[in-house]
Amino acid sequence: MRRQGLKPPGAFVRLSEAYRQQPSRWGPLLTTVIILCLVSFIHWAGGHLNPYQVRILNLIGINIGLGLSLNLINGFTGQFCLGHAGFMAVGAYTATLLMMPPAVKQMNFFMVPLVAPLRQVELPFLAALLLGGLLSALMGVFIGAPVLRLRGDYLAIATLGFSEIIRIVITNIRSVTNGALGLKGIPAYTDLWWSWGFALLTLVVVSRLIHSSYGLAFKAIREDEIAAEAMGVGLFRHKMLAFTLGAFIAGVGGGFLASLLTTIDPNMFRFTLTFEILLIVVLGGMGSITGTVIAATIVTVLKEVLRGVEAPMDLGFVSLPGIPGMRMVIFSLLLIVVVLFYREGIMGRRELSWGRVLGTRDKTPDRGADT
Amino acid sequence: MSLLHLQGVGKKFNGLTAVSDFNLSMESGELVGLIGPNGAGKTTVFNLITGVHKPTEGRIVFKGEDITGLRPDLITRRGIARTFQNIRLFSKLTALENVLVANHLRLRSSPVEAVIRLGRYRSEEREMIGYSRSLLEAVGLAHVAGEQAGSLPYGQQRRLEIARALATRPSLLLLDEPAAGMNPVEAQELMDFIRQIRQEFDLTILLIEHHMRVVMGICERILVLDYGVTIAQGSPADIQKDQNVISAYLGVETDA
Numbered sequence: 001m002r003r004q005g006l007k008p009p010g011a012f013v014r015l016s017e018a019y020r021q022q023p024s025r026w027g028p029l030l031t032t033v034i035i036l037c038l039v040s041f042i043h044w045a046g047g048h049l050n051p052y053q054v055r056i057l058n059l060i061g062i063n064i065g066l067g068l069s070l071n072l073i074n075g076f077t078g079q080f081c082l083g084h085a086g087f088m089a090v091g092a093y094t095a096t097l098l099m100m101p102p103a104v105k106q107m108n109f110f111m112v113p114l115v116a117p118l119r120q121v122e123l124p125f126l127a128a129l130l131l132g133g134l135l136s137a138l139m140g141v142f143i144g145a146p147v148l149r150l151r152g153d154y155l156a157i158a159t160l161g162f163s164e165i166i167r168i169v170i171t172n173i174r175s176v177t178n179g180a181l182g183l184k185g186i187p188a189y190t191d192l193w194w195s196w197g198f199a200l201l202t203l204v205v206v207s208r209l210i211h212s213s214y215g216l217a218f219k220a221i222r223e224d225e226i227a228a229e230a231m232g233v234g235l236f237r238h239k240m241l242a243f244t245l246g247a248f249i250a251g252v253g254g255g256f257l258a259s260l261l262t263t264i265d266p267n268m269f270r271f272t273l274t275f276e277i278l279l280i281v282v283l284g285g286m287g288s289i290t291g292t293v294i295a296a297t298i299v300t301v302l303k304e305v306l307r308g309v310e311a312p313m314d315l316g317f318v319s320l321p322g323i324p325g326m327r328m329v330i331f332s333l334l335l336i337v338v339v340l341f342y343r344e345g346i347m348g349r350r351e352l353s354w355g356r357v358l359g360t361r362d363k364t365p366d367r368g369a370d371t
Numbered sequence: 372m373s374l375l376h377l378q379g380v381g382k383k384f385n386g387l388t389a390v391s392d393f394n395l396s397m398e399s400g401e402l403v404g405l406i407g408p409n410g411a412g413k414t415t416v417f418n419l420i421t422g423v424h425k426p427t428e429g430r431i432v433f434k435g436e437d438i439t440g441l442r443p444d445l446i447t448r449r450g451i452a453r454t455f456q457n458i459r460l461f462s463k464l465t466a467l468e469n470v471l472v473a474n475h476l477r478l479r480s481s482p483v484e485a486v487i488r489l490g491r492y493r494s495e496e497r498e499m500i501g502y503s504r505s506l507l508e509a510v511g512l513a514h515v516a517g518e519q520a521g522s523l524p525y526g527q528q529r530r531l532e533i534a535r536a537l538a539t540r541p542s543l544l545l546l547d548e549p550a551a552g553m554n555p556v557e558a559q560e561l562m563d564f565i566r567q568i569r570q571e572f573d574l575t576i577l578l579i580e581h582h583m584r585v586v587m588g589i590c591e592r593i594l595v596l597d598y599g600v601t602i603a604q605g606s607p608a609d610i611q612k613d614q615n616v617i618s619a620y621l622g623v624e625t626d627a
Contacts, residue, residue, distance in 0.1 A: 205486055208485070208486045208488065209482060212482075212485035212486065212488075212492070212496070213471070213474070213475050213478050213485060213495075213496060213499065214475075214478075214482050214485050216471055216475065217472060217475045219461065219464060219472075220461050220464070220472040220475075223461035223462065223463055223464060224459050224460075224461055226423065226443075226455075226459060227455065227459040227461065228461075229442070229443040229444050229447075230421060230423075230443055230444075230447060230452075230453055230455075230459075231473040231476070231535065231536075231538075232444045232447035232448050232476030233472065233475055233476070234444045234445075235444070241482055245482075349463070
């Protein structure tokens with residue numbers, strides 16, 4: 001055992017300077033290059049790709065943001081929550097009601113009129129999105145306070161229940177949400193700049209939080225709650241932080257989705273929606289930001305590619321009628337296979353960092369490196 | 372005034388009395404041993420002090436403040452740190468990250484500052500990393516800082532757990548069987564190590580241990596628990612002669 005005199009904390013500040021890691025000189029430069037590439041690609045794509053392709057790219061961007069928000073709660077903090085569709089519904093409806101022009105609102109609410117204060121409101125897209133996110137985060141606080149004291153299966157069941165409650169409430173308060181009829185003619189503000197801006201901003205925020213001391217506290221809670229608490233990590237406070245931030249991002253993502261699809265109804269926010277995002281998280285790797293980005297891309301593209309299996313098929317000897325929902329069967333099988341044989345997902349808990357790519361990564365945790 | 376004072380502390384799990392009427396006063400700088408046969412309630416005492424369990428009776432006073440039934444993380448903030456009988460490291464995190472987590476309680480920057488990486492957060496983080504690395508060096512683990520904690524050999528895991536506890540900057544350290552599973556040479560090393568950290572970090576230590584050589588070697592005062600009851604206390608020499616202790620460990624001789 002090495003003997004070394006430890007001096008009072010003041011001395012460590014000086015000592016720590018010696019240990020300070022040399023930030024990679026290439027990292028920031030490469031990150032800038034990648035962002036510039038992305039920006040020019042979006043600029044190019046806007047004019048050259050057809051609307052269908054643009055729509056898929058939009059979906060990828062939104063799904064990256066949504067996947068990251070769920071991964072923050074499920075993957076990094078280890079709190080298995082299944083209420084994402086609920087948060088997205090809150091965000092989508094709030095944003096929609098705030099940004100929809102009064103004339104369109106009047107057309108939508110022909111059965112039961114919309115309540116007075118909302119009738120004349122028309123906010124800019126960004127403000128509507130943020131308010132949707134905030135309301136969703138507020139829901140997160142209300143739900144999280146009782147529910148985050150539960151663990152494992154119970155937490156999953158309780159959040160699932162909450163998400164269903166939200167959906168049923170939305171179906172029934174017709175004077176606000178137009179009930180089962182849904183809302184149509186939502187202004188289509190979502191374009192590649194918005195959706196990929198959302199993806200990138202979420203990526204930066206989640207990645208920086210995860211690589212900070214707070215992120216470490218999240219992971220400690222995931223690894224061992226008792227030990228984390230014994231080391232002074234307030235369990236409730238940190239779970240709440242992850243949960244609320246996740247709910248906020250989900251709410252904003254819901255708003256983007258509403259504006260992309262231009263129509264929403266309560267049935268859209270069934271458990272299947274949570275399942276789709278969960279699929280992205282599990283497939284990419286619970287606790288990997290890179291994995292979520294990759295899996296969001298794969299799942300979104302695959303969903304379009306697999307449209308073929310739902311169409312009527314003529315196999316020569318037998319012709320099958322189109323079976324709607326066939327894609328979800330394939331995705332479910334995929335999830336089963338991943339969980340059985342490839343539990344870690346694509347990336348496990350690994351991340352792609354510049355250090356790793358360039359092979360200069362030393363064995364110290366790369367703090368703050370961009371993925 | 373004593374640093375830690377337990378007064379008539381007891382814990383019942385439904386009908387089962389795990390600990391009853393436990394009294395202990397520890398002065399600053401003391402090294403006290405807590406021994407007793409399996410199931411005597413030693414770890415329960417630790418769990419009561421650190422807030423994992425709430426005592427059903429009695430009071431626990433630390434630095435003049437009543438901490439009875441406080442949440443574990445709040446107790447740790449007040450300066451009590453512990454290790455666990457069955458090592459509870461964050462096994463998928465690296466050795467350095469394990470120690471870093473225990474610095475988190477001193478972080479003053481908000482999550483927003485941590486995301487934006489303002490100057491204050493940066494300097495706090497730098498200080499935390501520096502302190503953690505120097506702790507790892509002090510326990511002789513600097514060379515494995517980047518290794519996954521779960522992949523370290525047993526002895527190193529034990530030391531890492533102590534380093535992690537030290538990172539919370541405690542004034543009272545509770546060690547739950549630190550020498551468990553160690554051979555005599557390792558146990559001897561551990562004793563030296565405990566003495567060393569006690570001096571360098573100005574610690575008061577309460578120690579649960581089965582290794583009699585370790586307990587007798589470094590503790591100034593020993594408490595013996597059996598079936599939740601304190602059956603003896605005193606200097607190692609007294610304890611070794613105590614008839615109650617001998618019968619608790621070896622059984623009572625009955626006349627045929």
